[in-house]
Amino acid sequence: MKRLFTLAILVLFATPLAAQATAVPATFTVKGAGFGHGVGLSQIGAKGQALEGKSAIQILNYYFPTSQVIPVVDTQTIxxxxxxxxxxxxxxxxxxxxxxxxxxxxxxxxxxxxxxxxxxxxxxxxxxxxxxxxxxxxxxxxxxxxxxxxxxxxxxxxxxxxxxxxxxxxxxxxxxxxxxxxxxxxxLRDHYLWGISEVSSSWPAAAMQAQAIASRTYALSRMRNIRKECDCNLYNHKYDQVYAGYSKEGEPRFGQLWKAAVSATNVDTTTALAITYQGKPINVFFSSSTGGATATSKDVWGTDYPYLVSVPDPWSLDGKLNPKYNAWSITVSQEKIANAFGLPDVLRYAVTSRTKTSAALTVTATSSAGVKARLTVSEFKTRLKIPSSWFALPATAVVPTPSPIPAPTESATVKP
Known part of the structure; x- marks a missing residue:
């Protein structure tokens, strides 16, 4: 009887000690929606609106409210x-x-x-x-x-x-x-734009035209100076916009469709359509898709522009339009997430602040020892290769209802 009593005491005191060795997960699953920074033009959204019959100018007016699509000179070299x-x-x-x-x-x-x-x-x-x-x-x-x-x-x-x-x-x-x-x-006028490879050349004409106008605007807004580090106005990759050269315009059959979309945005021999604010090309941005609404420039980069505001983007959550990124799931190893946060291990992580559109702003991880570390969403995405800021979405997140799309401005039209 005494032996059993002693054993019970040992078990009683051993249990809390064993509980202290908390097991950490071998992997974490990050679930979300969208691909890219989500500011400005949603390319999937443009495709969805084009399929609904919207024009290129209607699409751009929707994603860049307070801006105007008007003719500008585009005969420069880039x-x-x-x-x-x-x-x-x-x-x-x-x-x-x-x-x-x-x-x-x-x-x-x-x-x-x-x-x-x-x-x-x-x-x-x-x-x-x-x-x-x-x-x-x-x-x-x-x-x-x-x-x-x-x-x-x-x-x-x-x-x-x-x-x-x-x-x-x-x-x-x-x-x-x-x-x-x-x-x-x-x-810039034709040769550069013919080589822009930001959207598929098989997309609806209005979506391609919207991209052509956005890409022209992007180039015009960044042509003021030659960057010393690259001897260039723009890079040919995603850090500016993707320029594939003849590989784009020379695509069998589809290359001609893209060239036609670019040409449709020309007004005459010296001017073409661009997105402007107070008469100047805007600081335009575009990305593949969002988590249901576009992000503001202030939320993502800290700089506020009156035309880079949040608008509903339900097309990005349509599985037929956006089969790969309407909902995605990524598995991250314990080692990778611990290295990302600079912790010996990670017991759990949580999104600790969000924008009004439910996009993450900061992410905090807690180690098994209770030590916490915080990353900005940009750091978290870069270190773990996360497609967008819309992840670990709360159950209460609501997809906004799209607002009416403005009518095109009378001063600009896209050729059929």
Whole structure:
């Protein structure tokens, strides 16, 4: 009897000690909706509205209230970065065309070679070597646009280009020394826009036209200066807008549909439609889809613009329109989430502040020892590769009802 009593006491005191070793989850499942930052034009929303019969101008008036879609001059040339901070690069011509030929110029000295073979460029101190053709402060490459396309590889993709000319310059990169910046200078009006690859060329015409106007506006609003770090106005990837060059306009059948959508937004030989506020192109933004309503610029970046406000976007939650991101689920390992928060482990996490549209603003994690760490939603998304800020949505979240879409302004029309 005494032995049983002693055993009971041991069990009584052992239980709290065992409970202290709290098991942490091996994985976490993050559930949400939407893809991208969610500010401005919802591309899925534009597609949905186009299928409902809305025009490009109606779509843009809806997503950018207080702005005006009007004709602006768009005959400028634009400088697009194609390859960034490369130590060496091979540039070649397409092999399936006759009369392929490039002309290479060294700095200000004029033409040094005309050929059709690939060229190998490499950084050499503060200059660039072009194979055995010589060394120069910078190089300019031109070609016959009617017969030739140029292929430029980069870290993330390979660009096939048909228009304008290429330039290679050495630019001092912090921590790297001098590196080569490869840029494509071409006409904004058609040639640049023909290569924009932000939406599918099989989408309804009005959705593509809305994107063409938004992309033109984006370029115009960022052409004031050449960025020193890239020798460019814009990059060719998602950090600005995706420019795929001839790969977009040259798509079998669909490339012509995209070019037609761009041309439909031209007004005459020198002007085309852009989104403006007080007569100037706006600081436009667009992303794939949202969690049911667009985000404000202030919520995402801290800067308030009168035309970057939140509007209902139920089309993004339509499974037929947005099958991949109307509702998504991502599994994150214990190791990854602990590293993201800088904790030894994570017992649980919670969204600790949200916007009015239920998008997350801050996320707080708690370790098994009770230590807490907080991340901004931008940090959380970047470190864990989360598609949008609309995740771990509360059960009370309500999808807003769309407000009436404004009628198009009388001063602008899109060609049929």
């Amino acid at each position: 400088r697009v970065n194609i390859a960034h901070q490369v130590a060496a690069i091979k540039i070649s011509l397409t092999k399936n065309k006759s009369n392929n030929q490039w002309t290479l110029s060294a700095g200000e000295t004029g033409t040094v070679a005309t050929d059709s073979k690939p060229i190998y460029f490499s950084i050499l101190g503060k200059q660039i070597a072009a194979g055995n053709l010589g060394i120069a402060d910078y190089w300019t490459l031109r070609w016959n646009e009617s017969t030739t396309t140029v292929v430029v590889p980069s870290e993330s993709s390979t660009s096939t280009l048909a228009h304008g000319y290429l330039q290679l310059k050495p630019i001092l990169a912090p921590g790297l020394g001098y590196r080569i910046e490869v840029t494509n200078t071409l006409n």
